[in-house]
Amino acid sequence: xxxxxxxxxxxxxxxxxxxxxxxxxxxxxxxxxxxxxxxxxxxxxxxxxxxxxxxxxxxxxxxxxxxxxxxxxxxxxxxxxxxxxxxxxxxxxxxxxxxxxxxxxxxxxxxxxxxxxxxxxxxxxxxxxxxxxxxxxxxxxxxxxxxxxxxxxxxxxxxxxxxxxxxxxxxxxxxxxxxxxxxxxxxxxxxxxxxxxxxxxxxxxxxxxxxxxxxxxxxxxxxxxxxxxxxxxxxxxxxxxxxxxxxxxxxxxxxxxxxxxxxxxxxxxxxxxxxxxxxxxxxxxxxxxxxxxxxxxxxxxxxxxxxxxxxxxxxxxxxxxxxxxxxxxxxxxxxxxxxxxxxxxxxxxxxxxxxxxxxxxxxxxxxxx
Numbered sequence: 001x002x003x004x005x006x007x008x009x010x011x012x013x014x015x016x017x018x019x020x021x022x023x024x025x026x027x028x029x030x031x032x033x034x035x036x037x038x039x040x041x042x043x044x045x046x047x048x049x050x051x052x053x054x055x056x057x058x059x060x061x062x063x064x065x066x067x068x069x070x071x072x073x074x075x076x077x078x079x080x081x082x083x084x085x086x087x088x089x090x091x092x093x094x095x096x097x098x099x100x101x102x103x104x105x106x107x108x109x110x111x112x113x114x115x116x117x118x119x120x121x122x123x124x125x126x127x128x129x130x131x132x133x134x135x136x137x138x139x140x141x142x143x144x145x146x147x148x149x150x151x152x153x154x155x156x157x158x159x160x161x162x163x164x165x166x167x168x169x170x171x172x173x174x175x176x177x178x179x180x181x182x183x184x185x186x187x188x189x190x191x192x193x194x195x196x197x198x199x200x201x202x203x204x205x206x207x208x209x210x211x212x213x214x215x216x217x218x219x220x221x222x223x224x225x226x227x228x229x230x231x232x233x234x235x236x237x238x239x240x241x242x243x244x245x246x247x248x249x250x251x252x253x254x255x256x257x258x259x260x261x262x263x264x265x266x267x268x269x270x271x272x273x274x275x276x277x278x279x280x281x282x283x284x285x286x287x288x289x290x291x292x293x294x295x296x297x298x299x300x301x302x303x304x305x306x307x308x309x310x311x312x313x314x315x316x317x318x319x320x321x322x323x324x325x326x327x328x329x330x331x332x333x334x335x336x337x338x339x340x341x342x343x344x345x346x347x348x349x350x351x352x353x354x355x356x357x358x359x360x361x362x363x364x365x366x367x368x369x
Contacts, residue, residue, distance in 0.1 A: 001309055002037040003233070006294075008261040008270045009036065011306040012320065013239070018252035019059055020239055022067035022107075028239050029071030032258045034078060035306045039231065044151025046081055048072065049122075050237075051157045051173045052090040054247065055106040061242040061252045064158045066107035068237040068258075072154065073115050083116040089146050091122035091176045091183055122146050127179045130224045136216040136291075137191060138182075141224045147177045153225075153232040155264070159255055159271055160242035161328035164214060164349050166282050166339050167275060168246055169268040170234035174221050185217045200350075200357040202366075207283060207348045208357075215287040222264055222293050234267045235260050241275060243326040249336060253326060265294025266301050273298045273317070276325030278344045337368050 003009070011032035015024065040046075050064035058065045069088060076086060088108065103109045103119060112119050122144040129140045130148065147153060157173035164186050165172045175185055182189070192199060192213060199210040225232070236259040244250020257274060261267040265288050269279040279285045285296040295301060303312045312320070329336040332351040339347055347369055348354045355365040 001035055001304070001306065003260075003262065005262045006266060007302045007304055008259060008263075008266050009304045009306050010257055010259055010270070010274075010312065010320070011035065012257045015239055015254045015256040017254060018240060022065075022070070022111075025065040025067030025237065025239055026071040026074070028258055029068045029235070029237070030075045031071075032260060032306055033072055033075035033235065036260065038079065038233065040076070040079060040081060041151040041231070044085070045146075045149070046076065046086045046152045046154070047146050047150040048086060048088045048154045048156055049147070049173065049176060050088060050090055051168070051176070052106060052108065053176060055102055055108075057105055058107045061158065061160060061240050062247060063106055064156050064237050065239070066111035068158075068239070069108070069156065070111045070115060072156065072235060073112075073117055077115075087118040087120050087146070088112055089120040089122045089144075091144065091179065120146060122176060123179050123183075130227060132220045132224045133227060134223065134291075135220045137213050138217060138220045138224075141221060142179045142182055143177050143224065143228075144179055147225070147230070148228055150230060153230050155232060155234040157234070157236055158242075159236055159238035159259075159275060159326075160246055161244055161250065161275075161326050162246040163244075163328060163330045163339070164211070165218075165246075165284055166328045166346070167268065167272045167277065169236055169271045170264040171218050171222055171268050171284065171288065174218075174225055174264070177225065178221070185214060185221070200353045201361070202348065202354060202358065205283070207346065208350075208354050211283065211349050212287075215284040218284050219288045219291045219293060222288060223291075233260065233262055234264055236267065236271050238271065238274070241322075241326050244329050245331075245336070246328075249329065253322070255322070257320065263294050265289065265296065269294070269296045269298060269301060270303055274321050276322035277340065281340065281344045281346055283346050333368055341369055
């Protein structure tokens with residue numbers, strides 16, 4: 001099936017429980033990608049960018065599973081891309097052997113060596129400044145040359161929640177293409193310092209200025225990456241999903257799908273919906289949609305089931321969706337609270353700091369859900 005830019009493609013496989021073997025991830029990725037006809041270049045480097053910023057064991061579901069990468073690599077090889085033209089790369093936080101964070105522990109080294117594919121650090125090469133047309137926060141971004149100069153970019157996140165982003169799928173995974181010190185958009189950055197006194201004030205969005213700026217940083221990043229003109233495809237590892245903070249606080253749940261597409265906003269909208277959350281209430285998706293980068297209305301996106309080759313109906317999508325949402329949580333008070341209320345609306349991140357500012361301004365605090 002030839003891929004179309006505004007459509008999203010879903011491939012499903014049965015899965016039970018909170019863990020799955022390497023082979024299950026490999027087969028899911030391989031079977032999905034082999035069903036798509038891609039315009040792959042005859043020469044140049046192919047960059048596969050997973051979510052591998054903190055190198056945990058793969059079964060924890062904090063990073064893209066090495067088995068999923070293996071399946072994509074094998075599918076690309078079958079499509080005529082030799083392994084010497086492929087590399088897996090991320091701007092990770094570095095190997096920390098004392099904490100057990102290594103490429104070996106993550107399962108990447110063995111999986112890639114077995115398939116003769118290189119493992120590279122996006123921060124260990126050159127950087128190009130890329131202008132952000134109409135940027136709200138950033139006018140330009142420093143992007144690794146492994147991305148700016150590649151012939152094709154595969155963006156390979158996993159389906160999990162995040163304490164700030166709510167869902168971390170293809171858009172947030174692009175943070176790893178930025179080089180230090182800019183890449184950590186989740187932190188208060190130099191560019192935020194002029195707004196330091198107002199960062200925790202609630203805006204008309206119902207969230208803090210800090211959050212608003214973070215979501216616009218993500219929109220600026222999508223704009224910059226698209227301006228490169230590099231062919232790209234997002235492929236979400238959604239066999240097992242994770243709720244919680246994106247890191248140690250959370251649980252794993254069976255999903256049994258991969259979501260694929262060229263438009264990152266559409267991919268994340270479908271992924272967020274299938275995770276059981278409302279894309280219309282997910283803050284970063286609201287911002288990227290408002291900025292014209294795609295729609296966050298699930299009904300406006302044609303989702304094709306790769307098994308049948310037909311567009312999935314609303315009823316079929318509802319059947320694929322988790323009835324109990326994967327819920328992102330943030331720290332506050334004496335523990336953690338959900339980022340979405342029962343009515344689906346978003347609760348501000350770091351509510352303690354937001355409420356502290358509200359009280360300082362003589363306003364009523366926001367209840368902790």
